[in-house]
Amino acid sequence: MIAVVGRLGRWALNQLAVGVQVSVLMVDTMSWLVIAPLRGKGFRFRSAVEHFVEFGVRSLPIVGMICFLVGVIIALQSSYTLDKWGANRFIAALVAVSAMREMAPLMTAVLITGRSGSAITAEIGTMKVGxxxxxxxxMGLNPIKYLVAPKFAAMVLAVPCVTVIAIFIMILGGLTASVLVVGVDSRVYLDMTLQSLAEKDLVLGLVKSVFFGIAICWVGVYRGLQVEGGAEGVGRQTTSSVVTSIFLIILIDLVFTVLFYFV
Amino acid sequence: MMTDTHEPIIEVENLVVRYGEHTVLDGVTFQVRRGEVFVILGGSGSGKTTLLRNLVGLMRPDSGRILIKGEDFTSMNGDDRIELRKKIGMCFQGSALLNSISVGENVALPLREHTKLEDSTIEIMTKIKLELVGLGGVEDYLPSELSGGMKKRAGIARAMAMDPEIIFYDEPSAGLDPIVGAGIDVLIRKMQETFQLSSVVVTHEMESVKAIADTVCMLQGGRVVGIGSLEELERADHPYIQQFFARRPYDEEAEDSAYARALTGLD
Known part of the structure; x- marks a missing residue:
């Protein structure tokens, strides 16, 4: 019994320590991102642009392809039920709403975690080992300023930007499947899509994706700085970075979905 | 050899560092005089790497002080610390060049971040620093394309970028063949003689010590067991120093019984 309490206590203390470390990292990043540039200590703008290209632009082919296919899948799956009611034209609404509110932000975040969250951990981890x-x-260069702040700015911008493109591609996927497979008229589909587009849905999707970006970057950096003991440590923390990120993404998704459910 | 009239540039007073229960540095005290090559010598686990990490400010001691140019480095914070760091250079064991940028960019990095010099000036200074360490013309290579010895030299060039007053070397000849290692020793000496640079070198290689040291500080188990010129240390009658200099192994029988005691916990 005492052993169980002891283990629970140690676990809680460890979690508290992680919490403190993450908070310190957050405060540091924000101060190097917001306060330091105002005081003229500079921000590595070029590095941020390079990272934006890497996290955002270079992820477009894979995000585009996956989101197109997910659009096709949603259209065909919803037709399975809607067809029975003769309501195939509502596929358009279903695809548009689920793309904006849920699927496009989620798929984008998960793919960028796999592509770039892992890369951030591996890069910082390797730098720590070396x-x-x-x-x-x-050299008097703050690693947060030099490494973390540009990545953070790039990631927080890249995820929502890619998400917007992903929404359009997903709707395009739904359109293609509805017209070619289900046999919906393309004009009806587009009309239906336009009718169902609501600002609120887009806002939900984009607000979520900003937080997804924050989670991906901080988890990636934190895990990278946790690396100990060589190549094996880099591998272990990279795996853990992806798993933690995806877990947090789902958690954030849940929180926002619940919040917006009542709004 | 430097004379005693030179003022100390680094003063370490009663430094204590612990990892949990384990005391790694136990009351280390010494002074490094301006312009000398000061060698910290010790075996594995003697605490010499921990000492170096404290000297360059990567760790803070549990107690004791480190004064660099008379200023208390241990209690310093923020901008003062960064200012002082511009005056010190460090050459890491694995060279620690940033792998994602070219060798030239590595050397230029401190200049770009800490000075407002024109790009063309920085470019010239980078070339000069690389020439200085015998690496002219490699500025566009990536660190991964260099040999071990060249990386070490590039690491020294980067440490020299801001024209520091003190330079720290962590195991400069470790992992290099004897010829390349000797070349690094010559370079360390040359840097000291050309720029009157105060150098602190952590090593366990006796050959290297003989080639470069003005003063040797011998560490064992986190304590200073001897300090002085190489000749003075060679004459010292401390058993560990004699054993180290003669490259004699531990008495195996005594070692075995100590190991057995550690395993069983019995006397």
């Missing part, structure tokens, strides 16, 4: 982080500190 004493590169220490070298930055000794």
């Amino acid at each position: 004493e590169e982080i220490d070298a930055l500190k000794v």
Whole structure:
């Protein structure tokens, strides 16, 4: 019994320590992102743009392809039920609403986690193992400013941007499947889509995707800085980074879905 | 050899560092004089790496002080710390060049971040620093394309970028063949003689010590067991120093019984 309490206590203390470390990282990042540039200490704008291209632009082919296919899948799956009621034209509404509110932000976030969240952890972890982080500190360069702040800015912008494109591609996927397979008239489909587009849905999708971006970047950086003991440690933390990120994405998704359910 | 009239540039006073229950550095005290090559010598686990990490400010000690140029580095924070760091350079064991940028960019990095110099000036200074360490013309290579010895040299060039007053070397000749390692020793000496640079070198290689040291500080189990010129240490009658200099192994029988005691917990 005492052993169980002891283990629980140790677990709680560990979680508390993680919480404190993550909070310190958050405060540091925000101050290097917002306060330091105002005080003229600079922000590595070029690095942020390079990372934006890497996280956002370069992820477009895979995000586009997956989202097109998901659009096709949603259309065909919903036709399975709607066809029985002769309501196939509502496929358009279903695809548009689920793309904006749920599927496009989620698929984008998960894909960017796999592509870039893991890469952030691996990069920072390898730098830590190779004493590169220490070298930055000794040179008087803050690793948060040099490495984290540009990545963070890029990620928080890239995820919503890619999400917007993903929404359109997903609707295009739904359109293609409805017209070619189900036999809905393309004009009816487009009309129906336009009718069902609501600002509120888009806002929900984009607000979520900003938080997804925050989660992906912070988990990636935190896990990278946790790396100990060589290549094996980099591998372990990279895996853990992807798993933690996806878990947090689902959690954030749930919180916002519940919030907007009551709004 | 430097004379005693030179003022100390680094003063370490009663440094204590613990990892949990384990005391790694136990009251380490010494002074490094301006312009000398100061070698911290010790075996594995003697605490020499921990000492170096404290000296460059990557760790903070549990107690004791480190004064660099008379200023208390241990209690310093924020901007003061960064200012002082611009005056010190460090050459890491694995060179620790940033792998994602070219060798030239690595050397230029501190200049770009800490100075407002024109790009063309930085480019010239980078070339000069690389020439200085015998690496002219490699600025466009990536660190991964260099050999071990060249990486070490590039690491020294980067440490020299801001024209520091003190330079720290962590195991400079570790992992290099004897010829390349000797080349690094010559370079360390040359840097000291050309720029009157104060150098602190952590090593366990006696050959290297003989080639470069003005003062040797011998660490064992987190304590300073001897300090002085190489000749003074060679004459010292401390058993560990004699054993280290003669490259004699531990007495195996005594080691075995100590190991058995550690395993069983019995005396």
